[in-house]
Amino acid sequence: MTHRVSAQQVGTHRVGYAPGVYDLFHVGHLNILRHARSQCDYLVAGVVSDEMAQLAKGRSPVVPLVERLEIVRSVRFVDAAFVETVPDKVETWRQVRFDVLFKGDDWRGTDKGLRLERDFAAVGVEIVYFPYTVHTSSTQLRRALDVLGEPVRPSEAL
Numbered sequence: 552m553t554h555r556v557s558a559q560q561v562g563t564h565r566v567g568y569a570p571g572v573y574d575l576f577h578v579g580h581l582n583i584l585r586h587a588r589s590q591c592d593y594l595v596a597g598v599v600s601d602e603m604a605q606l607a608k609g610r611s612p613v614v615p616l617v618e619r620l621e622i623v624r625s626v627r628f629v630d631a632a633f634v635e636t637v638p639d640k641v642e643t644w645r646q647v648r649f650d651v652l653f654k655g656d657d658w659r660g661t662d663k664g665l666r667l668e669r670d671f672a673a674v675g676v677e678i679v680y681f682p683y684t685v686h687t688s689s690t691q692l693r694r695a696l697d698v699l700g701e702p703v704r705p706s707e708a709l
Contacts, residue, residue: 567591568649570635572599573619574612579655579683581626586681587653588628595647596623597635606638641670649676656680 569587573580573596588594598620605611612619616634624632633647640652652671658664659680668678 564592565590565651566647566649567594567651567653568597568633568644568647569594569653570597570599570640570643572604572608572612573623574604574614576614576619576622580623583653583655583681584623584626584628587679590653590679591651593630594628595631595633595649596626596629597633597643597647598623599635603635603638640667641674644671644674644676651677651679653679653681655683657683 567587567590569583571580571583584594584596598616599607601611601616614622620632620634623629633643635643637643644652652667654664654667658667664678664680671678
């Protein structure tokens with residue numbers, strides 16, 4: 552499932568990397584991939600494995616990895632998809648070799664964002680932040696699904 556990007560495939564082009572769980576794919580995901588592709592010549596989308604999502608977010612994705620990978624691969628802005636199986640983004644960089652990493656601006660100024668900037672500055676990778684889509688997120692969609700799935704109590708049905 553992993554896809555290694557070779558220099559032969561992209562020549563001297565700017566390779567971008569847009570990691571995410573991409574669970575319950577929505578317009579915010581599409582926007583990040585569209586904006587990312589506009590700032591690089593070759594875009595690799597990193598799809599976080601179920602295990603890594605559980606580790607990072609404390610819950611497993613709703614949509615299985617193989618389906619999330621197929622969805623992301625099918626987006627026209629994505630040139631390749633890569634399954635992220637390690638929590639260390641620099642280790643992922645060693646495998647994929649990208650020039651710029653794209654993240655939502657909810658990471659900007661946070662401890663994890665500052666650590667990411669510091670770690671990637673050491674290997675010459677630029678970090679570019681995109682506006683977080685406030686009105687739609689997988690977390691909000693998951694909450695809505697949870698509410699819809701709750702049983703209706705007899706007193707509420709009247």
